[in-house]
Amino acid sequence: MTNIARRAVIAAALATPFLARPLHAQAVRLRFAHPHPESDSWEKCARLFAEQVKERTNGAVTVQVFGNGVLGSDQTIIASARSGALDIALTGNPFFTGLAPKLNALDLPFLFRDRAHVAAVLDGAIGNGLRGELESHGLHVLGFWDIGFRNVTNSRRAVQGPADLRGLKIRTTPNPAHIKSFQLLGANPAPMPFTELFTALETRAVDGQENPTTLIRNARFWEVQKHLSLTRHAYTAGILAMSKRRFEALPAAHQEAVMAVAAAITPQQRGMNEAADAEALAELKQRGMAVVENPDRDAMAAIVAEPVRRDFEERFGAGLPEAIAGTAA
Structure with missing residues (x-):
């Protein structure tokens, strides 16, 4: 349109x-x-x-x-x-x-x-x-x-671990937790509305983005992104x-x-x-995306989980993140 x-x-x-x-x-x-x-x-x-x-x-x-x-x-x-x-x-x-801002707890x-x-x-x-x-x-x-659960895509290289994110310009939401996470991983976060994202990927204004597989498929990002890494770094x-x-x-x-x-x-x-989820992943592979199914999530979590949570707790206390982490499914 x-x-x-x-x-x-x-x-x-x-x-x-x-x-x-x-x-x-x-x-x-x-x-x-x-x-x-x-x-x-x-x-x-x-x-x-x-x-x-x-x-x-x-x-x-x-x-x-x-x-x-x-x-x-x-x-x-x-x-x-x-x-x-x-x-x-x-x-x-x-x-x-x-x-x-307290809603940011859901994005840690x-x-x-x-x-x-x-x-x-x-x-x-x-x-x-x-x-x-x-x-x-x-x-x-x-x-x-x-x-x-959010996963990283980009047009430049496979993301196996934190080192592969360094220098990549990644579209994120404007959420502080998302921005800080990618800064800690050495990427360059670029917040923008979802409605602008396809064009930004197509023109290489950004190298990549992070979203669930269903949305990556439904938004046809496979047309403008080569690599998908199932980082599941945030919900x-x-x-x-x-x-x-x-x-x-x-x-x-x-x-x-x-x-x-x-x-x-x-x-x-x-x-x-x-x-x-599984259907979307299968289609993305069929469409030609190269998928890293088991990146080093533990290494990523070791870099970002505690510092980003600490930023939230300095503003709002530890109660909410602790309550979320301690909730039984």
Whole structure:
């Protein structure tokens, strides 16, 4: 989509949202935006969310889904949801940490053991506490969706261990934990929105990036990256958040319906993403990516885990990382 076409879609979707609502007093239209491709589980589950909200409210609440970054970058959709210009935003946790820095705990390197550990944390008391971090910023969290365990790709060389990352310009999120980790490993982190990443890789503005295999496949990064290393250096959750102003304006029955559907869809989306990991890896190999399946993760963790966690603990104390690490799956 050209920039002119993208601006036209944004203008139509955001400029006059209230004029587009049905005239019936109880009819509500919610606009839901995310940056991932149409082939990704986010798009599939966003549409399931829309279908089930409509069904549960007998058609009184409809949800219009805008995927693939059509309404703007990660930061743009968060800002739009905070202002009430957008109703529901879904993007990675790292993009929310500028508002609520305690959420950075979820991005600490080598902290989560597996997805069962992730679910135990996000669906328990820790996750409930972290939801509240965004309330004062105009966002009501509906759920934590899955992006997955992050892996490194690049166009220059195989990454077997820390030494192979030195000097590589790697796109990261703007999250402090991600940036510090790659600095410690000798790479040059280059934060940028996901919506800009393919072009940056294609033009060699950056050498590589780090994301889960499902997203590497769905975003077609195999077209512009040769090497994949399964570093699994950090887990990333996606936050499904609604404009607090808009949520509180809904009738109680509609609030309950939105929350109930989000609670039902969340484990489905996580399961869909987890099941797709092996399939995505197989396709990336078939597409010609050279894969290092067992890089020296222990050596990487020895360099980054303690220093990055210490930075977090100096600001917020050791309680949250310790609670996450100590949660039983």
